[in-house]
Amino acid sequence: MSRPVAHTTGITTGLGLMILAMLIAPLIDVFSKLATTNASPTMITMVRFVFQGLCMLPLVIWTRSWRSFSWEMSFYHAIRAAIITISMVCFVATLAVMSVADAVAIYFVEPIILTVLSSIFLKEIIGWRRYTACAVGFIGAMIVIRPSFQEIGYVALLPVVTAFCIAIFAMMTRALAHREEPWAMQFQMSLWGIPICAILLVLGEGTDVKFLAPSLPDLTTWLWMATVGIFAAVSGILSVYAYRAAPASVLAPIHYLEIVSATLFGWLVFGDFPDPIKWLGISIIIGSGLYIIWRERRVASIKPVTKSETTSVSP
Numbered sequence: 001m002s003r004p005v006a007h008t009t010g011i012t013t014g015l016g017l018m019i020l021a022m023l024i025a026p027l028i029d030v031f032s033k034l035a036t037t038n039a040s041p042t043m044i045t046m047v048r049f050v051f052q053g054l055c056m057l058p059l060v061i062w063t064r065s066w067r068s069f070s071w072e073m074s075f076y077h078a079i080r081a082a083i084i085t086i087s088m089v090c091f092v093a094t095l096a097v098m099s100v101a102d103a104v105a106i107y108f109v110e111p112i113i114l115t116v117l118s119s120i121f122l123k124e125i126i127g128w129r130r131y132t133a134c135a136v137g138f139i140g141a142m143i144v145i146r147p148s149f150q151e152i153g154y155v156a157l158l159p160v161v162t163a164f165c166i167a168i169f170a171m172m173t174r175a176l177a178h179r180e181e182p183w184a185m186q187f188q189m190s191l192w193g194i195p196i197c198a199i200l201l202v203l204g205e206g207t208d209v210k211f212l213a214p215s216l217p218d219l220t221t222w223l224w225m226a227t228v229g230i231f232a233a234v235s236g237i238l239s240v241y242a243y244r245a246a247p248a249s250v251l252a253p254i255h256y257l258e259i260v261s262a263t264l265f266g267w268l269v270f271g272d273f274p275d276p277i278k279w280l281g282i283s284i285i286i287g288s289g290l291y292i293i294w295r296e297r298r299v300a301s302i303k304p305v306t307k308s309e310t311t312s313v314s315p
Contacts, residue, residue, distance in 0.1 A: 014246025018254040021238035026100060026262035027231045030269055033095040035224035039217045041092035042204060044225050045085060046197030051229025052236070053190035056183065059237065065183035073179065074188075080172050081192030087165035089200070090158040093211045097152045098159075099272035104262040105144050105282045106159035107166075108255075111289050112137040114167040121171065130295050133288040140284025143277060182240050252293045256286050 028048075035044050060066050094103045112134045119126040141160065148156040176185065204212025217225070242251055259282060266272045274282060 011246040011250055014242045014244075014251060015254065017238045017242035017245065018251045019257060021235045021242060022254055022257040023261045024231055024238070025235045025258050026104065026265045028228055028235065029091075029095055029100045029104060029262065030265050031224045031227045031231065032092045033100060033270070035217070035221050035228065036092065036096035038221040039215050039225060040201075040204065040213050041089045041096070041211045042197055042200045042213075043215050043217070044092050044228060045088040046194060046201065047222075047225035048088070048229040048232055049085075049190045049193035049197065051226050052233045053187060053194070055230055055233030056187050056190065056237070060183050060187045063181070063183050065181040065187070068180040068184045069188065070180060073176065076172065076176060077185070077188045078192045078196075080169055080176075080185075081189045082196050083165050083169045083172070084189060085193050085196045085200070087162040087169070089211065090165070091162040094155055094158040094162075097155055098148055099270065099274075100266035101259070101263040101272060101274050101282075102144055102148055102278060103159050105259055105274075105278070105285055106141050106156075107163050108259060108285050108289060109137055109141045109160060110163035110166045110170075111252075111292055113163050114170055115292055117167050117171060127299075130292050133291045133295070137285050137288030137292075140281045140288060143281030143284065144274075145281075147275075147277065186236060186240075253290055256289060259286065 032044055032048075039047075091103065091107065115126060115130055115134055118124040145156050145160075173185065200212050201214040203209070205214055263274065
């Protein structure tokens with residue numbers, strides 16, 4: 001009887017940690033938006049990597065995750081860091097001109113993009129139901145994007161670029177996760193992200209591209225940027241321990257709580273609140289994402305006996 005109780009306790013703990021992580025995660029975006037008044041998105045991203053790495057360093061040492069560092073995998077970690085850097089820079093650039101809730105809602109097409117990319121590159125079997133849910137989810141995203149696109153132009157599409165990058169990042173992480181500890185992977189991502197951002201800042205200085213250009217923020221802006229890194233580290237740490245305590249299939253729906261908390265923080269700090277049309281789009285995105293998660297769990301629970309039965313499963 002002790003094993004089921006322990007399992008239930010683990011799931012409860014995992015759910016609690018993930019809920020806390022999703023309540024904290026939008027604070028990363030809130031402080032990023034505050035910092036955009038005096039710092040470029042690339043500058044904010046680099047400082048985030050610095051403080052995120054500093055926060056994680058004690059854990060890497062304590063858990064001895066550094067033992068799993070592999071120079072052979074450095075190339076792949078550098079690619080992961082470059083992809084995540086692009087996604088962060090694009091997202092912060094969006095936050096400078098778009099409400100937190102809208103940007104986060106659009107970003108949540110990432111599971112939809114990941115589903116499509118997994119079927120293409122990882123050869124995962126995706127049936128017409130999930131493809132339909134993906135199409136419906138993109139329609140929801142367009143409903144949210146449309147008014148913002150009319151107001152701010154192509155910048156409104158940058159959260160989609162962020163979602164696309166995160167989907168690629170997730171596929172690479174899935175492929176590398178069995179080779180290294182999660183702490184080691186996250187810490188190395190921060191280490192590689194710092195020089196990549198530095199290169200972008202140099203390019204920004206030479207080309208006079210505003211969202212890449214270096215800046216000399218005031219003390220308050222430095223505080224905002226440091227807070228971004230700290231909350232990113234705390235949210236990441238909580239997520240890692242949540243996934244260690246409970247199955248990913250149980251925790252996946254909790255991620256959509258981030259849209260609710262992002263809306264709340266955006267309203268409290270900036271006075272932004274989605275109108276009914278945007279709420280319709282947000283609801284469609286959440287609904288399609290939850291359906292994809294539910295369908296994946298259902299398909300995963302089916303254990304075919306023969307090869308023919310495997311190919312006949314209709315996800």
